[in-house]
Amino acid sequence: MVQSGQITFYTHIYSPYCQRVHIALEEVHADYRAVTLNVMQWPEWYNTKVNPTTRKIPAITYGGPADAPPEDPSPEAVKLTKSLVIVEFLADLFPEGKLRPSDPVQLASARLFVALFDAKVFEAFKNYFFMATAQASDLLAALEFIQARLPPTGFAVGEFSIADVAAAPFLARIVLLLEHDIGMYPVGDGKKTLEELRKPKFARLMKYIADLKARPSFQASYDEAQVLFIFQNNPTLKRT
Ligand SMILES: N[C@@H](CCC(=O)N[C@@H](CS)C(=O)NCC(=O)O)C(=O)O
Structure with missing residues (x-):
């Protein structure tokens, strides 16, 4: 389709x-303008x-005049x-x-994967890293649950889909935070948790994460050094 x-x-x-x-924008080769917000001074x-x-x-x-300034989008544009x-x-x-599988069963499986991922992994991510209300074992249990849904090879439902778009950013950040022991858990816990993930039990999940990170759309949308810097300086992740 020609983007209209x-x-x-x-x-x-x-x-x-x-x-x-x-x-998703990269996967579909959309023509788009990215505007980075100053999150320190929310406009x-x-x-x-x-x-x-x-x-x-x-x-x-989406839509409206292409030359409308980002800080004053046209009323014609859909937000x-x-x-x-x-x-x-x-x-x-x-x-x-082809972000969405054409087969209804595959599509439902992709959507179910997203729903379960958000319910299990996102909850554990938030509670383990940011709130210290979950243990490493809770995070590992959530990851094991998601791993069990993966097919033996390939992406969440075989071909790359919306399921992988939803999961990739969180899985990459989980590994990054553990590698650098960043989070509200006790010092050293992150590295120990990562050791668990590197055991054969989690080989399928780690291969999935490697496949996600190798995807050109992932690489075009991620800067590990910058993300790490922001996490290292995030006051909500500083241990007291
Ligand atoms: N459920 C929303 C969550 C979006 C969200 O929480 N965005 C965060 C950044 S990761 C944000 O804008 N935080 C600023 C704030 O809460 O003031 C989505 O899927 O887009």
């Missing part, structure tokens, strides 16, 4: 939710003119937020990008 409207993508490199959208125009609904990133505007809504929108807009 402009796409402006509001983002920041640290955000796994933004990376979902970024991966008021973003809350009032781009995303008054949730005031979070990511968001996109969308919520990473998975945008990813599904891009899958619809660019069917040739």
Whole structure:
């Protein structure tokens, strides 16, 4: 399909939710303009003119004049937020990008994978790294649960799909945080947890993560050094 409207993508490199959208944009070869928000000084125009609904990133505007300034998008442009809504929108807009399996069973499996991933892995990610209300064993259990859903080879439902778009940013950040022992858990716990993940029991999951990270769309949307720097300086991840 020839893209019929402009796409402006509001983002920041640290955000796994933004990376979902970024991966999808790259996968479908969309023509888009990325606007990095100054998250240290959250711009008021973003809350009032781009995303008054949730005031979070990511968001996109679609359509309207291509030369409208990002901080003053045209009323003609559609404004969308919520990473998975945008990813599904891009899958619809660019069917040739094949982000969404054409087989209904595969599609349902991909959507189920996303729902389970968010319920299990995201919860453990938040609670283990940021809240210290979960143990390493909770994170490992969530990852084992997701690993058990993977086919022997390939991506979450075989071919690369929305399921992988949703999972990749979080899985990459989990490994990165563990490698650098960043999180609200006791010092040294991250490295021990990573040792567990490097055991044969988690070989399938680690191969899946390696395959995700090797994907050109992932590489185009990720800068490990920058993400690490932001995590290292994130006050909500500083142990007291
Ligand atoms: N469920 C939303 C979550 C988006 C989200 O939490 N974004 C964070 C960045 S990772 C944000 O904008 N935080 C700023 C804030 O809460 O003020 C999605 O899927 O897009």
